[in-house]
Amino acid sequence: MSDLDRPTEGRPQGGRTGAVDCCRAAPSAREPLSRDRIIEAAMCYVDANCLDDLSMRRLGGELGVEAMSLYRYFPSKAALLDSVICHALGTLDLPPARNGSDWEPQIRAYAHSFRTVAKQHPRLVPLLATMGPQNHTLAEITDRMVALWRSAGLDAPTAQRAQTALQGYITGTSLWEASAERTEADFDFGLDALIRGLRQMIEEQSLRQ
Numbered sequence: 001m002s003d004l005d006r007p008t009e010g011r012p013q014g015g016r017t018g019a020v021d022c023c024r025a026a027p028s029a030r031e032p033l034s035r036d037r038i039i040e041a042a043m044c045y046v047d048a049n050c051l052d053d054l055s056m057r058r059l060g061g062e063l064g065v066e067a068m069s070l071y072r073y074f075p076s077k078a079a080l081l082d083s084v085i086c087h088a089l090g091t092l093d094l095p096p097a098r099n100g101s102d103w104e105p106q107i108r109a110y111a112h113s114f115r116t117v118a119k120q121h122p123r124l125v126p127l128l129a130t131m132g133p134q135n136h137t138l139a140e141i142t143d144r145m146v147a148l149w150r151s152a153g154l155d156a157p158t159a160q161r162a163q164t165a166l167q168g169y170i171t172g173t174s175l176w177e178a179s180a181e182r183t184e185a186d187f188d189f190g191l192d193a194l195i196r197g198l199r200q201m202i203e204e205q206s207l208r209q
Contacts, residue, residue: 033065035073039087042080046123056080081127086137088117088124094141095148103152104195110145111170111191118174125174142167153202162198169194 031037041063045054056077060067074080093113095106118125131138142163149159169190176182 033063033069033073035083038063038070038073038080039083042084043087043121043124046084047121049123051081051123051127054081082131082135085124085127085131085135088121089137089141091117092141094144097144097147103148104199106148107166107195108191111166112187114170115174115177115187118170119177122174122178125171125178129171129175149198153206154198155205158201158205162201165194165198 038059042054042059045059045062054077056067056070059080060070063070070080074083091113093109095103095110118128145163145166146156146159149162150156154162173182173187173190
């Protein structure tokens, strides 16, 4: 079972389309420290302030502990942010590991769930835009989506390019929406155009087989 399919502490059960509202019930400083508690506190801090303001010292102050206590769980701020991204992306609506042929609804569900995460955590979007395949969760998401494009009928190199184009559109739009409000209709307009072009490519590759 992959990390994306395994229920974890702090991850909502019964579907992945809703994100955790970690600030709804902030834990008491007297609660034992844990990885999940640190991750949720970091996400809350970034949501309320900004990414650049986050430091281990400030986060320790939020949790009522010394900064050195956090290094028992995370060797650096970068490692902590990597886990924050994994936690946030745990709510994405991903296709099953074994995909069927009905690829379009799965692409749309993924795109809208990613947009939902970005709108709920807009200050994390710049980090999402710069993290690459070294983040194991992002790498697994990419592999899952490329497998979906392959099941739709694209060859391996084109499937990779299709996912790059899709992710570029979603992330780029999310960056834009972080500073300028756009409607869901605006988002769907671009997504529809992208899907139409890729549908034609799938049909063309099917004819050549």
